[in-house]
Amino acid sequence: MKYPPVHYHDYLGLNPLLNAQHPKSTEYGKPAHDELLFIIVHQTYELWFKQILFELDSVLSTFQKPTVAESEMGIASARLERIVSILKLIIGQVDVLETMTPLDFLDFRDMLYPASGFQSYQWRLIETKLGLRIGDRLAYNQSPFYKSLSESQQGEMLNIMNQPSLHDSVEKWLERTPFLQGENFNFWDSYKEAVNKMFQDDITTVKNNPRLPDEEKAKTVAGLEQTLKSFDALFNEDAFNKLRAEGQFRLSYKAMHAALLIQLHRDQPILQTPFRIIRALLDIDETMTTWRYRHALMAMRMLGQKIGTGGSSGHKYLADATAKHKIFGDFFNLTTFFIPRSQVPPLPKAIADRMSFHY
Numbered sequence: 001m002k003y004p005p006v007h008y009h010d011y012l013g014l015n016p017l018l019n020a021q022h023p024k025s026t027e028y029g030k031p032a033h034d035e036l037l038f039i040i041v042h043q044t045y046e047l048w049f050k051q052i053l054f055e056l057d058s059v060l061s062t063f064q065k066p067t068v069a070e071s072e073m074g075i076a077s078a079r080l081e082r083i084v085s086i087l088k089l090i091i092g093q094v095d096v097l098e099t100m101t102p103l104d105f106l107d108f109r110d111m112l113y114p115a116s117g118f119q120s121y122q123w124r125l126i127e128t129k130l131g132l133r134i135g136d137r138l139a140y141n142q143s144p145f146y147k148s149l150s151e152s153q154q155g156e157m158l159n160i161m162n163q164p165s166l167h168d169s170v171e172k173w174l175e176r177t178p179f180l181q182g183e184n185f186n187f188w189d190s191y192k193e194a195v196n197k198m199f200q201d202d203i204t205t206v207k208n209n210p211r212l213p214d215e216e217k218a219k220t221v222a223g224l225e226q227t228l229k230s231f232d233a234l235f236n237e238d239a240f241n242k243l244r245a246e247g248q249f250r251l252s253y254k255a256m257h258a259a260l261l262i263q264l265h266r267d268q269p270i271l272q273t274p275f276r277i278i279r280a281l282l283d284i285d286e287t288m289t290t291w292r293y294r295h296a297l298m299a300m301r302m303l304g305q306k307i308g309t310g311g312s313s314g315h316k317y318l319a320d321a322t323a324k325h326k327i328f329g330d331f332f333n334l335t336t337f338f339i340p341r342s343q344v345p346p347l348p349k350a351i352a353d354r355m356s357f358h359y
Contacts, residue, residue, distance in 0.1 A: 024111040032107035034100040041097045042117070048086050049122035055079040055086075056129055056166065063169035067176070073273045080280035087287035094294045102302045117295075118148045121157075128160050130284065131167025131327045138321050167327055170281065171251055177258035177274075178354075188257065190345035191264075192235050198339050199228045227336075234260075234337055251330045260334055264344050268355035278331055285328045292322040 009015070021039045025032035062068060062076045117123070118140055137145050146157045206212065206220045233239040233249075240253045249256065259278060266275035296318035303315065326332075347355070 023108070025108040028111060030107075032104070034104040035108045037097070037100055038105070038108075041093050044093060045090055046120070046122055048090050049120070049126060052083050052086055052126055053122060053129070055083050056126065060129060060166055060169065063166060063173055064164055068173055070273075073277070077273055077276045077280060080277060080284065084280055084283040084287055087284065087291060091287065091291050091294055094291075094298055098298060098301065100302075105302050116148070118145075121149055121153045124149065124157060125160065127288075127325070127327075128157065129165055131165035132325055134161065136324065136326070138317065138324055140317070166281075167250070170277075171255045174255035174258040174262075175252060177261065188235060191339075192231075194339055194343050194345050195231050195337075196228070198343055199224055231337060249330055249333075256330060256334070259331065260337060263334060263338070265347065265355070268347075268352065270355040281328045282331050285326060285332070289322055289326070292318060292325065296322055 020043065021036055023032070023035040023039065025035050059076045059079050062072045068076075124145060134144060139145075140148055146154050146161075149157060203221055203224050206217055206224070209217070212220070233243050234256070237253045240249065240256070243249055244253075251259065262271050262274045262278060265271055296315055299318050300315040346352075
């Protein structure tokens, strides 16, 4: 088939794109030079958000299936990693925006009320589709976050909130992980034994250290014993579920075990792609947190203690959201339960062979 010729300008739709900037300062007869930069940076954010949603929807369609084909895992991993790269890029855009000084911003800021980044529908979609629950969000001006959106967007958002998020789907995928229990092998029995041995060795080392005063020894030993107790929930489903009900864990008991198994035995060929997926989800959460943090610092730099254009507390809200708006926190907290690689219990040959590729 012969395709008709395409012109670069037309293909990219540059006429509407390059004419989509309408500075309010020019409209009001008080041109502010830096308003064009402000508009272009935020329009660029929204373009990248569109790409993130495109990648995220693709990954969601994979993980929301009853079973996930191994052939799709590499693609899902690559697309999550692409999201990470995009998020890192938009963090860099803060550097460009900060070439605008606070006085430059004040030249046009009052013309923007009540427009605000809180009204970014696409950013809220990204957070929600990833799995940020409404109960884990800060209230915005004493109202649910979606109240800052348009009426039609509110209806769409409520519909999205009732659908499984990526966090929900990944949890179900983890729960289906094989290898946790073998015919003559239980990973958690051997892991618990290794954990106890590691801590008992540390306690013995502290007690036998001639350079530590008795008071310091007692304090250190008490800390080690307390940390060891935190492992109890990992080996006791009732204790785990109690802590989960209190909000200390979000993943299910089985999903948490699977994630830990993947991390500890990530060198096994069949677990390498699942490990990349968990790492990508960690990176997404971390880069989103970094972006919020940079945004909060920029708000303080530009506005000090002034309120935001959307009527929020400005810097304080952004700083508080940075600390609270986590999605895959269990993957971060999982490191609490790591032990040195040299002490990870070896897998029985039959299970190791099942995890390997043979040619």
